[in-house]
Amino acid sequence: MQATAETDETGVTPAPAPALRIERLSAWYGAHQAIRDVSLRVPANCVTAIIGPSGCGKSTALRCLNRMHEVVRGARVEGRVLLDDADVYAPGVDAVRVRRRIGMVFQKPNPFPMMSIYDNVVAGLRLSGEARGRDLDTVVEESLRAVGLWDEVKGKLRQSGASLSGGQQQRLCLARALAVEPEVLLMDEPCSALDPVATYKIEELMEALKDRYTIVIVTHNMQQASRVSDYTAFFLAGEDRVGELIEYGRTDSLFTAPRDRRTEDYITGRFG
Amino acid sequence: MAVGAGAAGAAVARRRLSAAAPGERRRRIVNAAATGLIAAAAALSSLVLVLILGYVAWQGLPALNLPFFTERPRPYGEVGGGVAPAILGTLIMLLVAALLSVPLGIGTAIYLAEFGRGAFARLVRLVVDLLAGLPSIVVGVFVWALLVRHVVGQYSGLAGAVALAIIMVPIMTRSVEEILRLVPDALRESALALGVPRWRTILGVVLPTARVGVITGVALSLARAGGETAPLLLTALGNQFFSFNLLGPMAALPVQIYTYAVSPYDDWHTKAWGSALILVLVVGCLSLAARAVTGRARW
Numbered sequence: 001m002q003a004t005a006e007t008d009e010t011g012v013t014p015a016p017a018p019a020l021r022i023e024r025l026s027a028w029y030g031a032h033q034a035i036r037d038v039s040l041r042v043p044a045n046c047v048t049a050i051i052g053p054s055g056c057g058k059s060t061a062l063r064c065l066n067r068m069h070e071v072v073r074g075a076r077v078e079g080r081v082l083l084d085d086a087d088v089y090a091p092g093v094d095a096v097r098v099r100r101r102i103g104m105v106f107q108k109p110n111p112f113p114m115m116s117i118y119d120n121v122v123a124g125l126r127l128s129g130e131a132r133g134r135d136l137d138t139v140v141e142e143s144l145r146a147v148g149l150w151d152e153v154k155g156k157l158r159q160s161g162a163s164l165s166g167g168q169q170q171r172l173c174l175a176r177a178l179a180v181e182p183e184v185l186l187m188d189e190p191c192s193a194l195d196p197v198a199t200y201k202i203e204e205l206m207e208a209l210k211d212r213y214t215i216v217i218v219t220h221n222m223q224q225a226s227r228v229s230d231y232t233a234f235f236l237a238g239e240d241r242v243g244e245l246i247e248y249g250r251t252d253s254l255f256t257a258p259r260d261r262r263t264e265d266y267i268t269g270r271f272g
Numbered sequence: 273m274a275v276g277a278g279a280a281g282a283a284v285a286r287r288r289l290s291a292a293a294p295g296e297r298r299r300r301i302v303n304a305a306a307t308g309l310i311a312a313a314a315a316l317s318s319l320v321l322v323l324i325l326g327y328v329a330w331q332g333l334p335a336l337n338l339p340f341f342t343e344r345p346r347p348y349g350e351v352g353g354g355v356a357p358a359i360l361g362t363l364i365m366l367l368v369a370a371l372l373s374v375p376l377g378i379g380t381a382i383y384l385a386e387f388g389r390g391a392f393a394r395l396v397r398l399v400v401d402l403l404a405g406l407p408s409i410v411v412g413v414f415v416w417a418l419l420v421r422h423v424v425g426q427y428s429g430l431a432g433a434v435a436l437a438i439i440m441v442p443i444m445t446r447s448v449e450e451i452l453r454l455v456p457d458a459l460r461e462s463a464l465a466l467g468v469p470r471w472r473t474i475l476g477v478v479l480p481t482a483r484v485g486v487i488t489g490v491a492l493s494l495a496r497a498g499g500e501t502a503p504l505l506l507t508a509l510g511n512q513f514f515s516f517n518l519l520g521p522m523a524a525l526p527v528q529i530y531t532y533a534v535s536p537y538d539d540w541h542t543k544a545w546g547s548a549l550i551l552v553l554v555v556g557c558l559s560l561a562a563r564a565v566t567g568r569a570r571w
Binding site for chain 1: 389456461462464468473476477480481483
């Protein structure tokens with residue numbers, strides 16, 4: 001059985017307009033298929049969580065959304081990902097342009113080591129040649145304020161980003177992603193390398209940022225998914241080790257009344 | 273039952289700790305002997321370097337005085353004179369060789385590290401390895417046949433620089449390629465995910481992150497080329513006079529050492545040692561500078 005966003009619309013509140021529509025998405029690494037036939041609608045200005053056990057293809061699915069999957073050698077994608085009704089995989093669409101509109105934060109905080117905090121924030125603008133004529137000081141301040149880092153680092157903007165704590169580094173990476181003004185923000189287990197306090201700060205930020213951005217987060221942590229997300233997609237790999245979307249719906253209903261037996265088994269901790 | 277098994281296990285552990293196990297004494301002796309042998313090997317190889325440096329310094333230091341650094345060599349048999357044209361020539365040829373080899377070497381390294389997959393990349397890697405193993409005299413003969421005999425038509429500093437560049441490219445390529453591979457993929461992905469084009473990612477993130485290693489690779493290849501003699505004998509030839517003319521014969525330290533060393537005069541023999549000392553210092557400074565840069569920075 002193929003779960004899609006349509007099944008969600010049996011819920012009481014109608015889903016908001018989708019920011020991303022994923023249609024029959026499949027992805028491969030060489031000969032190995034990682035995900036099969038994933039279809040779902042990511043609602044705008046909401047947090048959508050992708051959960052599932054290791055190897056279920058949730059990170060792969062996320063990386064397909066901004067065409068980062070194809071960066072890996074031998075990787076291949078089929079299906080469509082519609083951003084404002086335009087397929088990001090359509091011929092003639094430049095992956096670079098897609099990534100400007102769909103930003104990404106990775107699992108490990110990875111500020112550019114040779115750049116200062118300031119340079120890290122504006123790296124995206126500078127490296128794509130769009131820094132000219134921009135008031136970079138304002139971009140830096142606004143981006144750092146948006147991630148609650150401004151007061152902590154405003155006195156040491158010229159220091160290396162590596163001098164910050166892990167949680168601060170991750171928020172710096174978030175600021176770096178926000179500085180290029182994306183519409184969608186993909187987060188690939190953004191808290192798995194952080195301590196609980198830093199995790200809490202990132203979760204708070206997601207709540208604040210969803211007014212302006214559509215957020216998709218991959219997480220290992222079901223509690224995190226239930227805390228931060230409005231919608232949740234549950235992925236699972238079958239016998240053939242190919243990940244599939246098992247269930248998708250509002251987070252509260254998915255966690256309290258899962259429709260699929262496998263979802264129930266997973267969220268009650270019977271496996272995974 | 274379970275408690276009893278635990279107590280028995282603890283008793284076994286106590287017995288093992290208190291009494292030497294069979295073969296333990298022998299293992300300790302073998303361990304000590306092996307450690308001693310490899311330490312001796314390490315000491316011996318360091319000693320060779322110390323002996324060479326010490327002997328060169330001992331023989332060469334008497335030659336060093338101000339005229340040695342500022343004057344040109346005297347005619348055959350005359351006492352005095354210096355190696356200034358050779359120092360100048362070596363620096364000029366290294367500079368030109370660097371201008372020729374750095375774009376080529378770093379470009380090839382970027383190709384191999386960032387794009388190189390498949391048959392063509394394997395071929396390039398093989399060719400670069402073969403080139404690195406090519407005897408430098410062969411490079412000299414080749415450049416002599418091409419530039420000295422034909423294109424330029426005479427022995428020249430340019431031909432010398434080209435020969436040195438050919439020697440530098442493979443060394444630089446392989447060391448820079450290794451360094452670029454050490455740059456974490458996470459940084460490339462971060463830049464790409466910001467919507468930065470691939471070429472900008474390489475120039476703006478990968479190369480700056482690896483810049484220390486890149487500089488080291490260039491410096492080490494310069495140090496290697498700076499000591500080459502055979503190809504220069506066939507290309508730059510050497511020159512007793514100051515020359516900035518790249519299209520004419522040019523002096524070089526290794527060639528000057530050779531000229532002084534094969535002469536029958538004691539004063540010139542001392543000067544050969546002195547030149548050797550300077551060459552060692554120049555090459556050593558390049559290596560040390562490379563190490564100093566590496567030591568300071570980290571990623």
